[in-house]
Each structure stands twice: as C-alpha cells, then as structure tokens.
Amino acid sequence: xxxxxxxxxxxxxxxxSPKEAEAAIQALTDDGMMKLMIVARYHWKRxxxxxxxxxxxxxxxxxxxxxxxxxxWRRARISLLQHLDRSMESISGHAVGDVVAxxxxxxxxxxxxxxxxxxxxxxxxxxxxxxxxxxxxxLAEVEALFVDAPDAFAVLRLRAEGYTxxxxxxxxxxxxxxxxxxxxxxxxxxxxxxxxxxxRSHEKR
Amino acid sequence: MKKDDEALSMARAxxxxxxxxxxxxxxxxxxxxGVDVNDLVLRGRIAVDRAISSVEETKKIDSSTDEHEGLRIxxxxxxxxxxxxxxxxxxxxxxxxxxxxxxxxxxAYTPLPRTIFQxxxxxxxPKRSLVKLAGMTRELSPDFNDQVLRFAAxxxxxxxxxxxxxxxxxxFVLWLNSRxxxxxx
Numbered sequence: 478x479x480x481x482x483x484x485x486x487x488x489x490x491x492x493x494s495p496k497e498a499e500a501a502i503q504a505l506t507d508d509g510m511m512k513l514m515i516v517a518r519y520h521w522k523r524x525x526x527x528x529x530x531x532x533x534x535x536x537x538x539x540x541x542x543x544x545x546x547x548x549x550w551r552r553a554r555i556s557l558l559q560h561l562d563r564s565m566e567s568i569s570g571h572a573v574g575d576v577v578a579x580x581x582x583x584x585x586x587x588x589x590x591x592x593x594x595x596x597x598x599x600x601x602x603x604x605x606x607x608x609x610x611x612x613x614x615x616l617a618e619v620e621a622l623f624v625d626a627p628d629a630f631a632v633l634r635l636r637a638e639g640y641t642x643x644x645x646x647x648x649x650x651x652x653x654x655x656x657x658x659x660x661x662x663x664x665x666x667x668x669x670x671x672x673x674x675x676x677r678s679h680e681k682r
Numbered sequence: 683m684k685k686d687d688e689a690l691s692m693a694r695a696x697x698x699x700x701x702x703x704x705x706x707x708x709x710x711x712x713x714x715x716g717v718d719v720n721d722l723v724l725r726g727r728i729a730v731d732r733a734i735s736s737v738e739e740t741k742k743i744d745s746s747t748d749e750h751e752g753l754r755i756x757x758x759x760x761x762x763x764x765x766x767x768x769x770x771x772x773x774x775x776x777x778x779x780x781x782x783x784x785x786x787x788x789x790a791y792t793p794l795p796r797t798i799f800q801x802x803x804x805x806x807x808p809k810r811s812l813v814k815l816a817g818m819t820r821e822l823s824p825d826f827n828d829q830v831l832r833f834a835a836x837x838x839x840x841x842x843x844x845x846x847x848x849x850x851x852x853x854f855v856l857w858l859n860s861r862x863x864x865x866x867x
Binding site: 536 | 732
C-alpha cells in the first residue's frame, strides 16, 4: 500500500522510465501474461464491470497509463506484474465510480422531480453506503469459497492482514508442508472462483 | 478495520497469490476448469499490442502536429513579410492555392513534396529545411522539435508582422539555415 502514498518523496531512480517499462512489458513471458489475464478477470469480476470494460481492456488501459507516465512503475519496490495488477485495481475502481455516477445522475433527475429536498442528502450518502455494502458482499463471497478449507482461508486472511509466511505458520501451528498445502488449496479456490461462469466477459479480438 | 479496507486488503492478497503461484500448477488448474490457456495468453498479447500501438500512434500524431505547427507559422510569416496574399504566393511559387491554404490553416495537413520544394525555392530557404518542418522525415532530434515549438509559441499570438515578429522570424530562418547546412556537411 506504500505505493499509494502520494506525498511520499520517492527518489526518481526507483521508477522505471516509460521506455524501460515498455521493454519489460514487451518481454513478458506467456506465464506472466497468463497471470495478468487472470487478475484482470478478477478485477473485472470483483467490480462487476460486465459490459462496461472487458478484462482485456482493463489490462490494455493499465499498460497505456504506464507507458504515457500517468501511473509510474516503481520497480525498486514492486514487480511489473504487481504494478499492472494495482493499476487494474485502481482503474476498475474508477470504472465503478463512473457507472455509479451515471446511475446517480439518472436517479437524481428522477428524485428531483419527486422531492427536491431529500434527493440532495441522498446524493452524498449513497455511494459510501453502496461501497460498504459491496465490500461486505465481496468478503462474504470469498469466505464462502473456503467453508471446507479453514486453513486455506486463514492463509489468505492472514496474508491480507500483512503477516509473513513464517508468522502465519507460527500463528496457525503449521509446518512448511501444511502451509504449502493450504496455500495451494487457496490458489485453486481463488482461480476457480475467478473463472466461475456466472459472469462471462465478452471475448474481444 | 473497515469493511471496504478489509475487502481491498483481501483483494490484494488474492491477486498476489495468483501472481506468486506456480505457473505449471496454474496451467493445469485452468485446463481442468476448461479455460484455454493459449487463448487466454493470446488475448492478453493482443490487448498489450493494442495498448502499445495506440500510445505510439498518439505520440506520432502529437509530434507531427507540433512539426506542422512550425511549418504553418513559418509560411504564413514569410508570406506576410513579403506582403503577399495567399493567391499571390500560390501564383509566384507555382503551387496550388488550396495547398497554401491547407498548409496555413490545417495543422494536421502534410503538404505534397513538390509544394515543399517550390516553397523552399521561392523563399530562398535551404533545401530540405521545410521537409523537416513538414514532418516528412523521421530524423528529427529533440533539439529540433524544441526550437520549432519555441518559434511557434512565440509567433502564433502575433497579429501583425511587427518588429518583434520579424526578429523571431529572421532568427528562426537563420537557425534553420545553420541547422540544415551543418547536417549537410
């Protein structure tokens, strides 16, 4: 999360130039590309973007922003894959904001016709409430994936809380083998969840 | 931790697990759940190529517009310096009047090579100097672009060809001369 601290005074040499970023993007392996497409689909699914932005467009946009210098890759701190993942996370968040704002405007027009006094208050409250609701639903959805795999969920949850591998093993009383098995189980559940066919992205060429 | 912060941390942990996963296991798993890995990779590559080309295309358009801006202003100032109307310039330089107008008013227009040659001769400019300004060559250095942009920025707001404008014009033509001559040596 340090990447998001805008005020931080970061030495220039920690960033890749757009040319260096382009070279690294061009050199992405098939495995790297596969992982990027999985996380692109994850952000697309998480934000329920459906037809507004496809996973491919999300990936393309993160690359465009990196190459034009709108979102710089701090290569001294994070890998290129992580950088593009965080960019997609941010872009998908804004894309949701755009959809919410559009719906908002439509509702606002309708509400004003009915009661101009109440509509103003609702305009400022709804997005935050909506965000919280979505966040709660999202956490419940992830938790539901692991009802039969408490160790796998613990690994995921503790990683989200910032614990390292050895700390997780200590906290959960796991040995290396147990940890690896839980981690693999978590990876499997996550990947299956990302590609669960409830929402199909329109495939574009 | 608030629910939305918790969801974000969870999302990052989830992404990181995918990014750090063993590629072979991921491939196997994707195949098991019916995802065509080659197709997935291909779609990713297409998205990446598109993004890279669109950025390159935008850079080209920006840079050629800048170059045309220099040409546009230079021709307009030279014509006004010599007290010529657009028609008179077209007639004397033996170029099409439509070309002169498009050069002066359409920043994205790339003139015909013959027109450029005729205008260079008419205004007594070194050979290939206008070719460079018209963005018909890719041999432009950042320094060249910088000078053209500075010239365009200083000249474009001036309505009449006043003393300052004449000074800017002469200085730019001199610089263009020296630049083309030094490259020709």
